[in-house]
Amino acid sequence: MEKIILIDEEDNEIGSGEKIDVHKKGKLHRAFSIFVFNSKGEMIIQQRDIRKYHCGGLWTNTCCSHPRHGEIIEEAVHRRLKEEMGFDCGLREMFKFTYKAEFSSGLTEYETDHVFVGISDDEPTLNKEEAMDYRWISIKELANEIENNPERYTPWFKIALQKLVESEKIECKVRK
Numbered sequence: 454m455e456k457i458i459l460i461d462e463e464d465n466e467i468g469s470g471e472k473i474d475v476h477k478k479g480k481l482h483r484a485f486s487i488f489v490f491n492s493k494g495e496m497i498i499q500q501r502d503i504r505k506y507h508c509g510g511l512w513t514n515t516c517c518s519h520p521r522h523g524e525i526i527e528e529a530v531h532r533r534l535k536e537e538m539g540f541d542c543g544l545r546e547m548f549k550f551t552y553k554a555e556f557s558s559g560l561t562e563y564e565t566d567h568v569f570v571g572i573s574d575d576e577p578t579l580n581k582e583e584a585m586d587y588r589w590i591s592i593k594e595l596a597n598e599i600e601n602n603p604e605r606y607t608p609w610f611k612i613a614l615q616k617l618v619e620s621e622k623i624e625c626k627v628r629k
Contacts, residue, residue: 454471454472455471455472455521456469456470456471456472456521456522457469457470457471457472457475457482457483457519457520457521457522458482458483458519458520458521458522459475459480459481459482460481460482460483460565461481462481462551464483464549464565466483469522470482472519473506473560476506476507476560476561476562477559477560477561478561479553479555479561479563480563481551481563481564481565482519482563482564482565483519483520483526483564483565483567484517484518484519484562484564484565484566484567484609485517485518485519485520485526485529485530485533485566485567485568485569486514486516486517486566486567486568486569486609486610486613487514487515487516487517487530487533487534487544487569487570487571488514488515488568488569488570488571488613488614488617489515489516489534489538489542489570489571489572489573490570490571490572490573491572491573491574491589492572492574493589494591494592495589495590495591496514496515496589496590496591496592496595497515497538497577497587497588497589498512498513498514498515498587498588498590498595498610499512499513499514499515499516499537499538499577499579499583499584499586499587500512500513500584500585500586500587501513501583501584501585501607502581502582502583502584502585503585504582505583506558506560507556507558507560507562508556508607508608510585511605511606511607512605512606512607512610513606513607513609513610514607514610514613514614515534515538516530516533516534516537516538517566517607517609517610518533518537526546526567527546530544530569531544536580536583537579537580537583537584538577538578538579538580538584538587539577539578539579539580540573540575540576540577540578542571542572542573542575543571543572544569544570544571545569545570545571546567546568546569547568547569547570547617547620548568548616548620549565549566549567549568550565550566550568550612550613550616551563551564551565551566552564552566552608552609552612554608554609562608562609564609566609566612566613568613568616568617570617592618595614596614596618599611599614
């Protein structure tokens with residue numbers, strides 16, 4: 454049973470809860486999203502495994518998850534990137550945001566999502582229990598795809614990507 458970190462509105466830890474139970478009850482918890490770009494400025498996105506507990510089959514950022522109870526987020530991002538995508542790289546936290554999304558499965562994501570960005574030209578080795586596909590894509594092409602087919606992408610990905618683009622933090626981080 455995986456326990457994740459419950460937080461208050463200011464992102465202060467207030468306890469822990471079993472991951473599925475937290476999502477069933479819609480409790481506010483800590484999460485992270487990782488965006489990895491290559492030296493050409495393309496982002497690697499993944500298609501979530503169809504059997505995921507929510508958003509199965511949807512496209513999302515390079516990696517997303519939750520730090521475990523007792524784990525600091527800076528360690529969790531590297532652990533999870535290796536577990537899901539089979540590689541690791543330097544990561545820098547850019548910002549955080551809170552959102553709430555309810556799904557037809559009865560589960561709710563109510564998270565403060567810490568967004569990390571990194572650069573790597575490594576090709577992933579997917580954990581097939583987490584991701585069923587991946588691809589490198591330019592921000593311009595991705596924005597066009599999301600505009601034309603928003604239902605193919607996870608809610609947190611669309612929010613975080615928009616915040617990155619609006620703040621121009623992508624351009625600053627990707628340039629070498």
